[in-house]
Amino acid sequence: MLSIRSLRQQIDSFFIEIGELSYFAGRYFKESVKPPFEFKELLCQCYSMGNRSLLLVIITGFIIGLVLTLQTRPTLMEFGAVSWMPSMVGISIVREIGPMITALVCAGRIGSGIGAELGSMRVTEQIDAMEVSGTNPFKYLVVTRIVATTMMLPLLVIIGDAVALYGSFLVENLKGNVSFTLYFNQVFNSLEFGDIIPATIKSFFFGFAIGLVGCFKGYYCKKGTAGVGKSANSAVVFTSLLLFVIDFIAVFVTDIFYDL
Amino acid sequence: MSEGKHISKHTDTMNQKDIVLQINNLYKSFGDNHVLNGFNMTLRKGENLVIMGKSGSGKSVMIKCLVGLMEADKGSISVMGKDITTLNQETLDILRADIGFLFQGSALYDSMTVRENLEFPLRRHSEKFDGKVDTNSMVIKALENVGLAEAIDLMPSELSGGMKRRVALARTLILQPKIILYDEPTSGLDPITAKEIIILMQEIQKKYGTSSLIITHDVDCARVISDRMILLIDGINYAEGTYAQLSISKDSKIKAFFKH
Numbered sequence: 001m002l003s004i005r006s007l008r009q010q011i012d013s014f015f016i017e018i019g020e021l022s023y024f025a026g027r028y029f030k031e032s033v034k035p036p037f038e039f040k041e042l043l044c045q046c047y048s049m050g051n052r053s054l055l056l057v058i059i060t061g062f063i064i065g066l067v068l069t070l071q072t073r074p075t076l077m078e079f080g081a082v083s084w085m086p087s088m089v090g091i092s093i094v095r096e097i098g099p100m101i102t103a104l105v106c107a108g109r110i111g112s113g114i115g116a117e118l119g120s121m122r123v124t125e126q127i128d129a130m131e132v133s134g135t136n137p138f139k140y141l142v143v144t145r146i147v148a149t150t151m152m153l154p155l156l157v158i159i160g161d162a163v164a165l166y167g168s169f170l171v172e173n174l175k176g177n178v179s180f181t182l183y184f185n186q187v188f189n190s191l192e193f194g195d196i197i198p199a200t201i202k203s204f205f206f207g208f209a210i211g212l213v214g215c216f217k218g219y220y221c222k223k224g225t226a227g228v229g230k231s232a233n234s235a236v237v238f239t240s241l242l243l244f245v246i247d248f249i250a251v252f253v254t255d256i257f258y259d260l
Numbered sequence: 261m262s263e264g265k266h267i268s269k270h271t272d273t274m275n276q277k278d279i280v281l282q283i284n285n286l287y288k289s290f291g292d293n294h295v296l297n298g299f300n301m302t303l304r305k306g307e308n309l310v311i312m313g314k315s316g317s318g319k320s321v322m323i324k325c326l327v328g329l330m331e332a333d334k335g336s337i338s339v340m341g342k343d344i345t346t347l348n349q350e351t352l353d354i355l356r357a358d359i360g361f362l363f364q365g366s367a368l369y370d371s372m373t374v375r376e377n378l379e380f381p382l383r384r385h386s387e388k389f390d391g392k393v394d395t396n397s398m399v400i401k402a403l404e405n406v407g408l409a410e411a412i413d414l415m416p417s418e419l420s421g422g423m424k425r426r427v428a429l430a431r432t433l434i435l436q437p438k439i440i441l442y443d444e445p446t447s448g449l450d451p452i453t454a455k456e457i458i459i460l461m462q463e464i465q466k467k468y469g470t471s472s473l474i475i476t477h478d479v480d481c482a483r484v485i486s487d488r489m490i491l492l493i494d495g496i497n498y499a500e501g502t503y504a505q506l507s508i509s510k511d512s513k514i515k516a517f518f519k520h
Contacts, residue, residue: 125363
């Protein structure tokens with residue numbers, strides 16, 4: 001009986017949170033079109049987020065490219081289809097693995113950072129101090145961060161994809177003596193706009209989700225240092241979950257367009 | 261209770277023109293916890309009013325309702341003749357330029373230097389100075405007022421607790437407010453630094469003729485700085501009067517505040 005009640009409470013609180021997040025997103029759209037615009041802070045956030053995640057995205061992308069090629073090569077060799085390697089790796093990285101892995105890395109790096117930063121500002125009354133001074137903290141802190149993540153993630157995805165493909169090329173070059181030109185010719189011959197455009201659009205949504213959830217969790221952080229930790233942690237968990245949901249919807253929608 | 265009422269008689273006869281801040285019948289609850297139960301208060305021009313109460317008695321809730329950081333359940337709050345409970349966000353933000361707020365933990369923006377902390381409120385309120393804002397000289401002047409001109413390029417993390425409080429006071433002063441609200445201005449400071457802050461508060465009051473509302477449970481602070489005191493007990497203004505009047509009260513609840 002108790003567990004049913006507790007389950008019901010958890011479901012209730014989940015839907016309440018979804019409602020609050022939707023309201024928060026609505027407020028973001030409303031505030032983002034109203035002047036004054038915080039361009040200086042936006043540029044700072046873009047630089048900070050891009051700079052903060054770039055190395056991690058490069059390392060992760062490179063390893064993903066290496067591992068994917070090393071793992072797939074023996075199977076393709078078995079079927080005598082090793083020449084398909086650049087096409088297969090290219091499509092899978094550009095369409096799915098690149099955006100998803102980059103987004104998950106950024107959710108951990110940027111999302112938790114935003115959650116912790118805004119959470120700590122909330123707990124130490126810095127957000128209240130902004131509000132009392134007549135500055136709109138939502139516009140200054142939230143809008144700039146969400147716009148920055150939305151703009152920066154596609155760029156990070158492109159860099160991550162390029163590095164992953166280079167990693168894959170290195171394996172092919174070492175094991176199969178494939179030249180740089182041949183490898184990348186095959187990659188680009190196999191890619192179509194239908195692979196690149198949906199993946200890029202999806203990356204904007206991933207970036208928006210990372211910024212939105214990180215800001216939401218931090219902005220409404222509960223009092224205390226434990227609250228800051230919880231905000232950072234739940235920002236990562238919730239964002240990761242949301243990324244998979246967005247990915248599913250994106251694939252579903254893309255599939256409909258392909259059928260048309 | 262009767263003694264408190266008796267002492268407060270003189271406030272009823274004060275000149276309405278002199279009142280800069282007035283709270284009538286303020287109620288605020290958090291679930292079943294009724295924090296404010298019809299709190300009343302008036303602050304006159306140039307007056308130092310101290311509000312004392314135990315921890316959790318609702319002092320900070322009251323002061324946050326005063327600046328619109330929290331919404332009261334019932335009651336009216338008039339700041340310089342304007343009922344803040346009915347103001348829209350834009351008008352409230354303009355009014356906030358006339359209300360300084362010194363937070364308990366200083367609430368300095370820790371990602372900004374001292375200079376940037378002081379410049380921040382000026383960005384929004386340049387119209388208060390007819391658009392002629394010489395930011396640099398205003399920042400230097402505000403820092404000189406609190407004796408910290410040399411700290412202008414330091415980060416908040418490089419400042420001591422007392423210095424942080426001074427910088428926060430300088431940030432409060434930079435908009436030349438008519439009313440300053442102090443939330444526990446001496447809490448967390450050693451007795452010498454606390455005394456320095458109290459002297460600074462007195463100097464500011466003399467220099468700018470501001471009205472001050474000071475929330476504290478520091479009896480020494482109240483003794484030195486108060487023109488008048490209100491004891492906030494059980495969510496109401498239990499007693500009101502000068503320090504000398506209240507400190508000789510025979511009411512056990514009032515006496516408890518003045519025991520050393």
